[in-house]
């Protein structure tokens with residue numbers, strides 16, 4: 483017998499959700515993924531690695547076929563490998579199903595309802611959402627000149643309700659890094675009991691020697707309140723397998739582990755990460771190719787007058803402001819799927835070599851077709 487839904491009480495909110503949901507969750511727009519590309523189009527909307535997986539990595543994953551069994555809950559082999567590499571104990575590493583899941587765990591572990599999470603804006607789209615999920619208040623500090631973090635303003639925004647601060651470098655979606663000197667001065671100003679999450683999802687693409695590197699010294703981040711986040715999704719090309727990691731104080735990571743959904747990291751993901759570390763020099767060779775394409779793309783865009791900020795990730799940012807939707811449409815019609823942030827700008831991932839020239843061609847045509855749009859910022 484099929485259960486019939488009961489009558490909906492007249493006081494049900496207008497969200498269209500038939501059950502009682504936390505109001506702040508009901509108010510969130512439903513998640514929208516970057517559009518999947520058709521056969522002809524280039525998908526430049528999710529900062530993915532354009533290179534296909536290495537055959538050795540594919541073979542290792544195929545061999546990890548005992549998936550009638552649950553995986554190792556701690557991803558112990560990968561954890562030990564990363565611990566050795568960064569000169570920390572195994573407890574100083576935490577592996578998650580993508581670094582975004584560790585972000586969620588850290589926010590969950592630190593924030594009670596009404597607490598505050600500070601981050602720059604615009605930055606990674608997940609940040610406000612993760613704060614809201616935890617019942618916390620997102621405190622969004624506008625980017626400074628050059629679409630860079632305004633770390634002074636972020637330190638000024640700390641209150642006695644602040645529990646976590648996220649620093650994204652290079653900043654997704656705008657591109658600039660935070661320098662080591664800026665970060666060091668910033669953490670000096672942050673109370674030692676406030677968690678600082680250094681989100682280095684794009685660290686491997688950075689070519690600016692002044693950039694912060696939270697893992698440059700063996701022994702992990704020098705301060706106990708700093709956790710560094712890295713991922714295998716971007717430089718290592720494992721976005722579809724979901725594996726990222728954090729390095730930090732073991733007790734802070736224990737708190738994250740306490741909030742995690744057990745067994746989320748699959749054996750295949752762990753195996754692929756280990757095989758990718760084995761093939762690291764080859765993979766970093768590909769990263770260098772992407773970084774070179776990025777520099778060429780950014781330089782080409784600047785040559786035709788676009789005010790592209792420093793680009794240190796695997797993407798570039800077009801500050802299209804009020805013309806974002808029209809400009810994104812022009813890319814879309816040309817078979818280039820980009821990520822548009824209406825009213826603000828467009829993030830274009832650095833993808834296949836053929837896509838570089840195509841992006842430059844369309845960006846140039848926008849200059850002639852939408853002269854007002856472009857002149858405002860050229």
Ligand code: PMP
Nearest residue numbers: 580581582606654683713715726
């Ligand atoms: N941080 C930043 C800044 C990102 O851009 C992303 C992915 N877009 C992530 C974290 C999460 O990556 P993943 O969960 O695939 O490791």
